[in-house]
Amino acid sequence: MNVMSWMLVVISALVLSTAALSPVMAANAAMTTPAKPIAVDIRDFTFAPKTLTVSAGTRVVWTNRDEEPHVVVSAGNQFSPSRALDTSDSYAVTFDHAGTYTYYCAMHPMMVGTVIVK
Numbered sequence: 398m399n400v401m402s403w404m405l406v407v408i409s410a411l412v413l414s415t416a417a418l419s420p421v422m423a424a425n426a427a428m429t430t431p432a433k434p435i436a437v438d439i440r441d442f443t444f445a446p447k448t449l450t451v452s453a454g455t456r457v458v459w460t461n462r463d464e465e466p467h468v469v470v471s472a473g474n475q476f477s478p479s480r481a482l483d484t485s486d487s488y489a490v491t492f493d494h495a496g497t498y499t500y501y502c503a504m505h506p507m508m509v510g511t512v513i514v515k
């Protein structure tokens with residue numbers, strides 16, 4: 398085996414091993430550390446923030462800061478509705494799948510919010 402053909406063997410071995418490793422590397426890159434819960438306040442008859450963008454797997458926690466009860470309801474029935482939340486009550490949903498989740502308050506349907514899951 399001369400030097401040139403030996404070089405070709407080394408190069409093709411490198412290319413093959415890189416190709417074999419890349420799916421593993423892609424999988425590692427896609428893995429994210431568990432996200433911390435994200436808070437949405439219900440205050441003055443609005444959801445704050447009104448639109449929230451989170452990564453998949455994030456837990457979103459709504460807390461009612463008003464004196465009036467509120468109910469968090471998914472517009473497309475994509476997650477279970479909360480019970481009536483009294484002052485300081487919380488409701489949490491973990492969003493495992495990418496998508497756009499619009500929700501509203503069952504008692505005040507003009508109160509609308511959106512969770513965008515990437």
Ligand SMILES: [Cu+2]
Pocket residue numbers: 466467468502503504505508
């Ligand atoms: Cu309400």
